[in-house]
Amino acid sequence: MGLWSGFFHPVHSKTLLALYIAGVLFACLVLFLVLQLIPVPARRHVIRFVTFLGGLFYALEFFLPVAKSGPHADQNVLTPYTTAFGNISQAIVGFTIGLGVINLFQVHLGRLVKRSSDAMFSLAFFLSFLAMFLVSLWHHSHPNALSRALNHILFDGLLQSLDATMFSLIAFYIASAAYRAFRVRSLEATILLVTALVVMLGQIPVGTYLTHTFPAPLRVENIRNWILTQANVAVIRAIAFGLDIGALAMSLRIWLGLERGNYFD
Amino acid sequence: MLHANSAVRIFVPLLSFIILAAIYVARQRSLFIRRIYGLTAIEEAVGRATEMGRPMLGVPGLGGIDIVTLQAVAILAYVARIGCRYRTPLLVPVADTTLLPLMQETLQDVYVSEGKPELFDPENVRFLSNRQFSFAAAVAGTILRERTAACFYFGLFYAEALIFSEVGQQIGAIQIAGTPSTLQIPFFIATCDYVIIGDEFYAASAYLTREPVLLGSIIGQDLCKLLLILGVLVGIVVASIWPIYLPLIKSFLLGAG
Numbered sequence A: 001m002g003l004w005s006g007f008f009h010p011v012h013s014k015t016l017l018a019l020y021i022a023g024v025l026f027a028c029l030v031l032f033l034v035l036q037l038i039p040v041p042a043r044r045h046v047i048r049f050v051t052f053l054g055g056l057f058y059a060l061e062f063f064l065p066v067a068k069s070g071p072h073a074d075q076n077v078l079t080p081y082t083t084a085f086g087n088i089s090q091a092i093v094g095f096t097i098g099l100g101v102i103n104l105f106q107v108h109l110g111r112l113v114k115r116s117s118d119a120m121f122s123l124a125f126f127l128s129f130l131a132m133f134l135v136s137l138w139h140h141s142h143p144n145a146l147s148r149a150l151n152h153i154l155f156d157g158l159l160q161s162l163d164a165t166m167f168s169l170i171a172f173y174i175a176s177a178a179y180r181a182f183r184v185r186s187l188e189a190t191i192l193l194v195t196a197l198v199v200m201l202g203q204i205p206v207g208t209y210l211t212h213t214f215p216a217p218l219r220v221e222n223i224r225n226w227i228l229t230q231a232n233v234a235v236i237r238a239i240a241f242g243l244d245i246g247a248l249a250m251s252l253r254i255w256l257g258l259e260r261g262n263y264f265d
Numbered sequence B: 001m002l003h004a005n006s007a008v009r010i011f012v013p014l015l016s017f018i019i020l021a022a023i024y025v026a027r028q029r030s031l032f033i034r035r036i037y038g039l040t041a042i043e044e045a046v047g048r049a050t051e052m053g054r055p056m057l058g059v060p061g062l063g064g065i066d067i068v069t070l071q072a073v074a075i076l077a078y079v080a081r082i083g084c085r086y087r088t089p090l091l092v093p094v095a096d097t098t099l100l101p102l103m104q105e106t107l108q109d110v111y112v113s114e115g116k117p118e119l120f121d122p123e124n125v126r127f128l129s130n131r132q133f134s135f136a137a138a139v140a141g142t143i144l145r146e147r148t149a150a151c152f153y154f155g156l157f158y159a160e161a162l163i164f165s166e167v168g169q170q171i172g173a174i175q176i177a178g179t180p181s182t183l184q185i186p187f188f189i190a191t192c193d194y195v196i197i198g199d200e201f202y203a204a205s206a207y208l209t210r211e212p213v214l215l216g217s218i219i220g221q222d223l224c225k226l227l228l229i230l231g232v233l234v235g236i237v238v239a240s241i242w243p244i245y246l247p248l249i250k251s252f253l254l255g256a257g
Helices: A003-008 A014-037 A040-063 A079-114 A119-141 A146-180 A187-203 A205-210 A220-254 B005-030 B037-052 B067-083 B099-113 B131-144 B161-170 B186-191 B200-209 B212-241 B243-254
Strands: B056-061 B089-094 B126-129 B150-156 B174-178 B194-196
Touching: A040 A079, A040 A119, A040 A220, A040 B005, A079 A119, A079 B099, A079 B126, A079 B131, A119 A146, A146 A187, A146 B131, A146 B161, A146 B186, A187 A205, A187 A220, A205 A220, A205 B174, A220 B067, A220 B200, B005 B212, B005 B243, B037 B056, B037 B067, B037 B150, B037 B174, B037 B194, B037 B200, B056 B067, B067 B089, B067 B099, B067 B150, B067 B200, B089 B131, B089 B150, B099 B126, B099 B212, B131 B161, B150 B161, B161 B174, B161 B186, B186 B194, B194 B200, B200 B212, B212 B243
Parallel strands: B056 B089, B056 B150, B089 B126, B150 B174, B174 B194
Antiparallel strands: none
């Protein structure tokens, strides 16, 4: 156990760090070659075994009793290793970002070479990518007033504003989607329309004013509250029960290698 | 870190045992599963795209490699398989880079197993952006430029769901969606032709493949839901007749680990 604890702790010596990185790269290369050499059915067994081990670790960490007090309160024997396992996942994700960038380059370079009608969008992609990449690199390696200003313009001024613009478009999409959904075509659509009207009226001061002389249970804000906290919550919880059981079943099938069809065979 | 309390240590293994027992029983005999319209409509949507000579679009959501996205990948693989038989391409934009090699491998396997590896184009699986609204804008742009005839949205979705499903609706694409994100279900219902709701999403691979193991799992899920309904009924009775026992039940269910 002591050896494992030391293995997962941060390394501060530069020589040791270089050795660790070289060792990890060598181990990855060997693992990659071994996985390529073994036949596909056997490779699937290896993947199932690794999946089982990963699932077993997290299941045991979740179910094992934890210390109630002391320096290791709310921890069990496996809890300290969850950070290390999380870091391994992060490292794998880091590798795939390169794959994503290569894919983007392949798609857009192809369009530029073919000079298709969408080539200008691909050109815009390359210009944006290069601008963001170079400014960000400059700002993080040699920060100064100019790099800070450029980074601010590109990230906060442009990217964040474009994100906010897309988000604000949702309001208009909700309006057009609601118009279609609320058209009185059937009994269900009528119930939906009336319910939505009550909820919206209960949300605004005019609605509250219209029914303020009614007995409390008939006031629109109280009806709205009942719809949202009683009727709606009951349905959402029923769906959530089904979803959680479904997620448990799917997790079990993947963990124990029982999943079938498509890429699981 | 979150850890199990006494109730979780009892109920999760119990529910797991029920599901595994149902899978074991399902291997011995054939089981019936009711019709799920959203999944049955997949072939109709692929057929329509084929007739119109336009591509299809499959979005596996914003999630990384987790059980929701794995299920979405399984459904999109089925869509690609049907599309491959009719030579109709499936465009798959992804928002998570970890999904890119998985999706490409899966689709390649589908085309190889259908005997048409030459139809597989790796560029049909595209990483667009890992930023939510940049991804939404890019998917909406893809729908408009490619004039996709059928759109499939399966996986984890958030506020961006309405943006591209509404764009798909506006160009007249036939749209099928399924998500465990309960807040997005109403938006999909307003914009899509078919929506699979709740645990139907996890039943999809069983429904599409008809594998006994998966069908058994669905039966196990239904038995677990019956158990939970029984628990809710017991809770109602106890809360109404013997409220004195409520604190005891609450401390058992919500107590520390």
